[in-house]
Amino acid sequence: MRLASGKPLEPIAGDDTGGTYFLCGGTAVLHASSEGDAVLIADSVGEALEMLVRLPEWCEGLTSELDEDGMIAAVRAGDDEAREEFAPELDAQREALLSGLGLPRRPLVELFAMAESAAGRTDPHQVLLNARELCAYRLHESYRVPLRDVVLGPGREALERLRAGDSGVRKAVADDAVLRAGILWAAYEDWRDEGRRADGRREEDVPLLRFLLERENTVGSERFEERWLAAVLLASYGHDEDAPLLRSATSGAVGSGAVGAWAAGPEAERFGREAESPFTWIDLAFRQGRVEHARAALIRLLDDTGPDAERLRRLSRALERVGDWAQAARAQANLLSLQDSAWDRASEAYALARLERVKGDLAAAGRALHKARTALGLEGGAPDDSVAEWHRRGLGRLVTEQHLELVAAALEAGDGDLARTTMVHARRLLGTVGAESAKALSRLSTRAKWAVAGLPRSGA
Structure with a gap:
């Protein structure tokens, strides 16, 4: 087992059900059950011991709605049953632990609130993975904060300040593309919800939306999605005087006299779909610097993804973007297994090879x-017609390049046998691909050839 964040993880105790307690990052305590669930239970070993001694797992019905008397009654009921069934010396043992370990005796309501707070902070930094399959241990939905709420928090706050006329935040918004993105999505959610109500949308947002669209249009960012989202929001109010700005921002997509109609068409539907996509919030989390939030969301999404090639492709690319090569390779391997044509198998196999190499x-x-070469018909067998001209196209260059990169990595790692074996295949590929591809790879291939030639002979 390991943490997705890469923080230190140390098993420190077990329980009678096969579960394990871990020390995370040297301080916090995580419990993993034998059934695949894991939750942060405390911020320190001392707090964990106090919770386990005073709020044992056999005490059912504990909720944040109970006051101190209700909490005491619930614990007492659980204790009565425990004494009768398996712990006749419970009171004396509990007192010995509390006194002997010098544990505090906080109000049970406070102790329970601490436990709930810790559980709610399991994600994103304490996501426990099975080290072999890299799947995450489950976390109960009640302890998972929706990523949408996390990433929209700054945007919602800034939006309310803009509505209140805060000039300071207006300047910050003008200079911060990521904050503007959060504001626009927060405004979109308000716009969508208000459109469903009888009283309609707030007209006072129009000047604010003009400001946001003007800024997006002026900056001219490559991320056109936010510019178009701002355009949809502003156009939905149907003010013809906004037509020139809207035409400029949308490259003429909005015509004169059809402002409102354009906003109600396919563009609005597209942003509705985007708002429901987890990738929208994962992307915003990454842009905000919340890399661990993005990583945790992607891993849990990958765990829940079946044979969906498009989603697996997006997951692989997104996990690579956050720097999690192992999880990206996991998604890519699943994607490779779904490919039907030889071309697609070779394409996804060389991409997998790159990820595996980078992860080490x-x-x-x-x-x-080897799977890429097999798909191309270089390991025997007859490939399908999709790869008939693979050596004359970009695929040949990419597959060859990955062989040469692996030679270099193997040499650096001191694996001479792998370097030699891979170089044999690389030479064959270099002699097969088109002249332009071979020329483009000449520097890399020359270095690889000389390095392999300098290796000591096998058995020498």
Whole structure:
């Protein structure tokens, strides 16, 4: 087991059900059950011990709605049953632990609130993974804060300040593209919800939306989605005087006299779909610097993804973006298994080889390249017609490049056998691909050839 964040993880105790207690990052305590659930239970070993001694797992019905008397009654009921069934010396043992360990005796309501607070902070920094399959241990939905709420928090706050006429935040918004993105999505959610109500949308937002669209249009960011979102929001109010700005921002998509109609068409539907996509909030989390939030959301999304090639492709690319090569390779391997044509198998296999190499598993990279060669018909068998001209197209160059990159990585890792074996395949590929591809790879191939030639002979 390991933490997705890469923080230190140390098992410190077990329980009678096969579960394990872990020390995370040297301080916090995480409990993993034998059934695949994991939750942060305390911020320190001392707090964890106090919770386990005074709020044992056999005490059912504990909720944040109970006051101190109700909490005491619930614990007492659980204790009565425990004494009768398996712990006749419970009171003396509990007192010995509290006194012997010097544990505090906080009000039970406070102690329970501490436990709930810790559980709610399991994600994103304490996501426990199975080290072999890399799947995350489950976390109960009640302890998972929706990523949408996390990433929209700054935007919602700034939006309310803009509505209140805060000039200071207006300047900050003008200079911060990521904050503007959060504001626009927060405004979109208000716009969508207000459109469903009988009293309609707030007209006082129109000047604010003009300001946001003008800024997006002036900056001219490559991220056109926010510019178009601002345009949809402003156009929905149907003010013809906004037509020139809208035409400029949308490259003429909005015509004169059809402002409101344009906003109610396919563009509004598209943003409705985007608002329901987890990738929208994952992308915003990454842009905000919340890399661990993005990573945790992506891993849990990958765990829940079946044979969906498009989603797996997006997951692989997004996980690579956050720097989690192992999880990206996991998604890519699943994607590769779904490909039907030889071209697609070769394409996804070389991509998998790159991810495996970057994550440091050179043997796995070699196996992925073997799959690419097999798809191209270089390992025997007859490939389908989709790869008839693979050597004359970009695919040939990409597959060859990954072989040469693996040679270099194997040499750096001191794996001469893998370097030699891979170089044999690389030479064959270099002699097969088009002249332009071979020329483009000449510097890399020359370095690889000389480095392999300098290796000591096998058995020498």
